[in-house]
Amino acid sequence: MYGKRGAGARASTAVLGAALLLAGCSSGGDGDKDEGSGAKITQQPKNADPFWVNPEGNAAEQVATYARAGKDKDAEQIRKIAEQPTGEWIGAENPEQEARGFTEAAEKADRAAILVLYNIPHRDCGQFSQGGAADGDAYRTWIDGVAKGIGDRPATVILEPDAVLHLVNQCTPEEFHEERYDLLKGAIGKLKSLKNTKVYLDAGNAGWGHPDQIFQPLQWAGIAEADGFSVNVSNFYSTEDSIAYGKQLAAKVAGKHFVIDTSRNGNGPYTGGKADENWCNPPGRALGESPTTKTADPLVDAYLWVKRPGESDGTCKGGPKAGEWWAEYALKLAKASK
Numbered sequence: 001m002y003g004k005r006g007a008g009a010r011a012s013t014a015v016l017g018a019a020l021l022l023a024g025c026s027s028g029g030d031g032d033k034d035e036g037s038g039a040k041i042t043q044q045p046k047n048a049d050p051f052w053v054n055p056e057g058n059a060a061e062q063v064a065t066y067a068r069a070g071k072d073k074d075a076e077q078i079r080k081i082a083e084q085p086t087g088e089w090i091g092a093e094n095p096e097q098e099a100r101g102f103t104e105a106a107e108k109a110d111r112a113a114i115l116v117l118y119n120i121p122h123r124d125c126g127q128f129s130q131g132g133a134a135d136g137d138a139y140r141t142w143i144d145g146v147a148k149g150i151g152d153r154p155a156t157v158i159l160e161p162d163a164v165l166h167l168v169n170q171c172t173p174e175e176f177h178e179e180r181y182d183l184l185k186g187a188i189g190k191l192k193s194l195k196n197t198k199v200y201l202d203a204g205n206a207g208w209g210h211p212d213q214i215f216q217p218l219q220w221a222g223i224a225e226a227d228g229f230s231v232n233v234s235n236f237y238s239t240e241d242s243i244a245y246g247k248q249l250a251a252k253v254a255g256k257h258f259v260i261d262t263s264r265n266g267n268g269p270y271t272g273g274k275a276d277e278n279w280c281n282p283p284g285r286a287l288g289e290s291p292t293t294k295t296a297d298p299l300v301d302a303y304l305w306v307k308r309p310g311e312s313d314g315t316c317k318g319g320p321k322a323g324e325w326w327a328e329y330a331l332k333l334a335k336a337s338k
Contacts, residue, residue: 041082043109048292051085051156051304052106052113058325059086059310077334078310078327085291086263087116087158087306089323092133095119095142099149112154112196116306117146117187120163120180125171136179143187152195158202158259158306159187159226161233164217165204185222192225200259200301203229206237206245207269215252227301228257234307235261236269236278236285243297250299260295262288263305266337280316281329286336309333 041055041063054060059082066075088102099115106113119142123132133139166172167180184201191199201223204214223229229249232242239262246258266286270278289303310330312319319326 043111046110048294049085050112050293051291052109052111053083053085057082057086059330062327062330074331077331080287080334080337081309081330084305085114086308087114089116089118090146092119095145096149099146103150103153103155107153112156114156114304116158118161120160120183122172122176124162125166136183139183140186143190147190147194150194150197154196156198157191158200158230158233160184161202163202164214164221165208168214168217181220188222188226198227200228200230201226202233203231203249205232205235206241211249211252215249218253223253223256230259230261230306232261232265236265236282238265238268239289243300247299257299257301259302259304260300261306262303263307263309264288264333277316280313281319284336285333287333
């Protein structure tokens, strides 16, 4: 339903993960700076935001590019993105290497990595982010690689955006439902066997359906063994509406906690176009609340930037492929934010 990651983005992530692993790239403790990217990216205070800021991300590179070009005002706008922790979307080809690279770099900075796993077979119902593992066995092998790469290091995992939602709305054909539930349950079990990994199974958003429609599928997918669920991934619904949706859903799944993707919800959802396109690179959006564990409700474990602001939702409205960096859109998000 939402543009998440494209092949080009996954390839660049693989290179980045490998580079972090080999170079031992880190950005020390609170206030420490990393000079490698030229952007001098710092970590956020750990007591409010214990998640790792990647000093080599697309936004950091854009800050450096603008600075070199003398575009200091634009550089400072993009810094709003570059200095916040964002999800690292693990690619299909080198899951162990990438997971190890990101978690080792995060651990060296005394932070936890945010990892997004988005490789379920028959992913995204043939839309902008279609693809995923070839079959169930390939997916299980991929999850094993991710788990091996994480090891005992701290990680917060967002598991398979849209995977349960697309079962409920029948976007994913019936013949694949049983396998998907099994794969999700197995992934949760594997990841929760790790010492310091938190797992949040994706549970849609405030603009879709009702908790009555999704709570039982979440149970079938193993939510009982997870730390909780995620809402609003790659979407734009307000934090207030997302909390209301999450609390209604939590009441139906034994009070499970949840996290909210606030990366681009500063102005709420866009309603000025076709209903089925309002999620794809909508204009006039803004960055939302910065990532933090200090939230407005005890059931909300964190506000996270799961979707990386500035990466395209897909080839709509002039955007590049899903997951590719789009500097023009990133700049508009930053300028529109408070």
